[in-house]
Amino acid sequence: MxxxxxxxxxxxxxxxxxxxxxxxxxxxxxxxxxxxxxxxxxxxxxxxxxxxxxxxxxxxxxxxxxxxxxxxxxxHPEPPLFGSDAVSCARVEMWNRRVEFELFGTVGNVALHSDALFKDRLVQFPAFAETERQAVPRKWAWLDRELADGRPFLAGENFSVADISGAVCGWLAEVFGMEIPAELERVQRWHERVRSRPSWSA
Ligand SMILES: N[C@@H](CCC(=O)N[C@@H](CS)C(=O)NCC(=O)O)C(=O)O
Structure with a gap:
C-alpha cells in the first residue's frame, strides 16, 4: 500500500x-x-x-x-472519526459536507481563480476570486454562530473528520490571507483546539 x-x-x-x-x-x-x-x-x-x-x-x-x-x-475503526451510531454518523457527514460546500469550496475558489499554479487547469476569473474572498469572513461568522451552543467540535462532543476538513480549510484560508477574523472567538477556540492536537504536526 x-x-x-x-x-x-x-x-x-x-x-x-x-x-x-x-x-x-x-x-x-x-x-x-x-x-x-x-x-x-x-x-x-x-x-x-x-x-x-x-x-x-x-x-x-x-x-x-x-x-x-x-x-x-x-x-481501523478505532477511534471512530466518522461517528459511531446513526445520529453521530449523520452529523459527521452533515458537517463534513457543510465544511466542504460552505467553506472549502469558497476558499478553494479564491485559490483556483487567483493563483498562477492553476492557470492551466481552468479559465481563471480574478473578479470571481475577489467575490469569493469577500464571502469568506461571512462563512466563518456563520460557523461561529453555529458553535454558540458550546459544543467543542463541529459535529458535537467528539472530534471527527469534519474537524480535520475544517482545520485544513483554515490552513488554506491562511495561505491566501483569509484568516479567521479575531473577533470570532468560538471559531478561533475550535480552530485552536483542533490544531493543538498532536495529529496536526502530520
Ligand atoms: N476532491 C479531491 C480534491 C483533490 C485536490 O483538489 N487536490 C489538490 C491538492 S490539495 C490538487 O491536486 N489540485 C490539482 C488540480 O486540481 O489540478 C479530494 O478530496 O481528494
Missing amino acids: RLYQGMGPNSYRVRIFLKEKAIEVPMVEIDFMKGEHKAPEFLTLNSLGQIPVLELDDGTIITESVAICRYFEEI
Whole structure:
C-alpha cells in the first residue's frame, strides 16, 4: 500500500486522519510545485491529476481524500472519526459536507481563480476570486454562530473528520490571507483546539 501525497489541504486531511488513527502508510511525495501530479504516469493513477491517491497492494486505486479516510475507518475503526451510531454518523457527514460546500469550496475558489499554479487547469476569473474572498469572513461568522451552543467540535462532543476538513480549510484560508477574523472567538477556540492536537504536526 502507498499514499501518493504532497503539499495541499487534501493530502494534509488524510495525513492528519492517519495520525489520529496511529496508522503508518508508506508515502510517495508528489511535488505539487513541479506539477508532478499532472505528469502522464501520475495521470494513470488519477485521471484528474490530483493528490492524494491511495494505491492498495492489489493495485486498487482510491482517490478523493474523504474516500481514502473512509477506507481507513473501515479497516481501523478505532477511534471512530466518522461517528459511531446513526445520529453521530449523520452529523459527521452533515458537517463534513457543510465544511466542504460552505467553506472549502469558497476558499478553494479564491485559490483556483487567483493563483498562477492553476492557470492551466481552468479559465481563471480574478473578479470571481475577489467575490469569493469577500464571502469568506461571512462563512466563518456563520460557523461561529453555529458553535454558540458550546459544543467543542463541529459535529458535537467528539472530534471527527469534519474537524480535520475544517482545520485544513483554515490552513488554506491562511495561505491566501483569509484568516479567521479575531473577533470570532468560538471559531478561533475550535480552530485552536483542533490544531493543538498532536495529529496536526502530520
Ligand atoms: N476532491 C479531491 C480534491 C483533490 C485536490 O483538489 N487536490 C489538490 C491538492 S490539495 C490538487 O491536486 N489540485 C490539482 C488540480 O486540481 O489540478 C479530494 O478530496 O481528494
